[in-house]
Amino acid sequence: MFDINARIGHWPYRPVGTVDDLLRNMDSLGISCACVSSMDAIHFLNPQDGNDSLVAAIAPHRDRLVPLAVVRPEFAGWQDDLTRCIQSHGMRGVVLYPNYHQYNLEDPESAELGARCSEAQIPVFVQVGLEDARRQFGRTIVPEVSIESIGAFGREHPALRLVALGLKFGQPDLLRQPLPKTFYFDTSNYERLGDLEFAISHFGVDRILFGTCAPLFHPRANADKLRCADLTADQREAIGQGNAKALFGL
Amino acid sequence: MIIDCHVHILSADDEHLSEILRAADRSGVDKMCICSLGRQWVEFPSAIQLEEAAADVRAACEKHPDRFIGFTYVSADHLDASMRLIESEIASGPSRAVKLWISQFADDTRLTPIVERAIALDVPVMAHAWMKATGNMTKESTYRHVANLAARHPRLKGWMAHYAGRWEETARVVRSVPNLCLDTSGGEPEDGIVACLLKHLPPDRLFFGSDVPGRSFAVQMSKVLSAGLSKEHQSMILGENVRRWLHV
Numbered sequence: 475m476f477d478i479n480a481r482i483g484h485w486p487y488r489p490v491g492t493v494d495d496l497l498r499n500m501d502s503l504g505i506s507c508a509c510v511s512s513m514d515a516i517h518f519l520n521p522q523d524g525n526d527s528l529v530a531a532i533a534p535h536r537d538r539l540v541p542l543a544v545v546r547p548e549f550a551g552w553q554d555d556l557t558r559c560i561q562s563h564g565m566r567g568v569v570l571y572p573n574y575h576q577y578n579l580e581d582p583e584s585a586e587l588g589a590r591c592s593e594a595q596i597p598v599f600v601q602v603g604l605e606d607a608r609r610q611f612g613r614t615i616v617p618e619v620s621i622e623s624i625g626a627f628g629r630e631h632p633a634l635r636l637v638a639l640g641l642k643f644g645q646p647d648l649l650r651q652p653l654p655k656t657f658y659f660d661t662s663n664y665e666r667l668g669d670l671e672f673a674i675s676h677f678g679v680d681r682i683l684f685g686t687c688a689p690l691f692h693p694r695a696n697a698d699k700l701r702c703a704d705l706t707a708d709q710r711e712a713i714g715q716g717n718a719k720a721l722f723g724l
Numbered sequence: 725m726i727i728d729c730h731v732h733i734l735s736a737d738d739e740h741l742s743e744i745l746r747a748a749d750r751s752g753v754d755k756m757c758i759c760s761l762g763r764q765w766v767e768f769p770s771a772i773q774l775e776e777a778a779a780d781v782r783a784a785c786e787k788h789p790d791r792f793i794g795f796t797y798v799s800a801d802h803l804d805a806s807m808r809l810i811e812s813e814i815a816s817g818p819s820r821a822v823k824l825w826i827s828q829f830a831d832d833t834r835l836t837p838i839v840e841r842a843i844a845l846d847v848p849v850m851a852h853a854w855m856k857a858t859g860n861m862t863k864e865s866t867y868r869h870v871a872n873l874a875a876r877h878p879r880l881k882g883w884m885a886h887y888a889g890r891w892e893e894t895a896r897v898v899r900s901v902p903n904l905c906l907d908t909s910g911g912e913p914e915d916g917i918v919a920c921l922l923k924h925l926p927p928d929r930l931f932f933g934s935d936v937p938g939r940s941f942a943v944q945m946s947k948v949l950s951a952g953l954s955k956e957h958q959s960m961i962l963g964e965n966v967r968r969w970l971h972v
Contacts, residue, residue: 608857608858608889609857609912609914612857665943666937667743667940668937692914694949695913695942697946699940702941702942704746704747704750
């Protein structure tokens, strides 16, 4: 399997697993590759500090861990950071947190980022939320990213490969149509009785990517979700890894 | 045997029940404790809605007696109707537990007759609980309400649903209330939940539950399977504990 939604780093509100824990869980669950981004970069004022340390942390594991850059398009000099992440660090995509970093996908800076990533042919991942609002630290409740704004961003950049991470059951409907063919969402927080079966029938198997949201979620949750769903072998293969490989041109 | 202790049915329609059973089969769930919160979920149900919920649970249990274990939804707002349902559905029927939701706090003293009857019948009282950073609903219990209930009635088999959401704190609150167990149903599959609960509670006080259909069997079971438990403790939490409590 190919996990397109994992992170490495610290989380301010509870202890989480390390890169060794991630690799051990990948081994036990049959996950051969994982996209990883810096979790520190979510809370660092300058996310590039997190991107730089991520590359060092995963250096011995580049055969299995695919690094993604966390970019904050309202932070001065982000264009240089993006170039450094792609050209020097070999990062294969960009992760956005409009809610944690307090900007909107409708902002001109976001449009510039979308255009640059389209031109560079690298995918953009938008994380809708990372924690159930009911479970967040009361002083700093972070709302989810507007689902409608993610759909609109995709329509604004039809050549961009865009992935919504952490959509919950029912939320893909809020993206509105038409969605570009290059629009995807992951399994990580998509949970309900018959969840994946419904998603395939409504959105097509080609749009769905296996994601775990590790280390905040244990990756077993999504591995078992995929294993236990009522899918054909071809559908399981596509969600489990085929779609992710196509996304990265592997 | 794996018993999911927290499943909701939305009706007793064959198609709905079959969808639940097929998913349970694929996830290795042998039996399910089912309750109904009515065909429309409202904070303050009428007596008629409680009776309708009980009828759906009874019908589902009669259709699949080898798979479903019924729980009876009651409310302090309708004490007479609730007591009648306990007699018809538990004392004389197939249900094995009382279910409280959000129409009263769990330590509301109006519940005393219900609790005393549950003790006499040797059936648990499962109480919904959440501790929400975003604010609870009007009469939605926190872990403290449920702990108060169990502490006030030491012979009660008390049962707190959803580990009240805030798993880092709940086990600390309830560890001094030995007649209170927690179920692991609902919420996101955050890493470390069961291991954290077991820092403070013995493994015989945890029950595996899913909160299907709002959640999935496989995802919610992963909370237990990923906790690095011994086979013995895993088996207890996945079904043996609740089987023993319910005498099934």
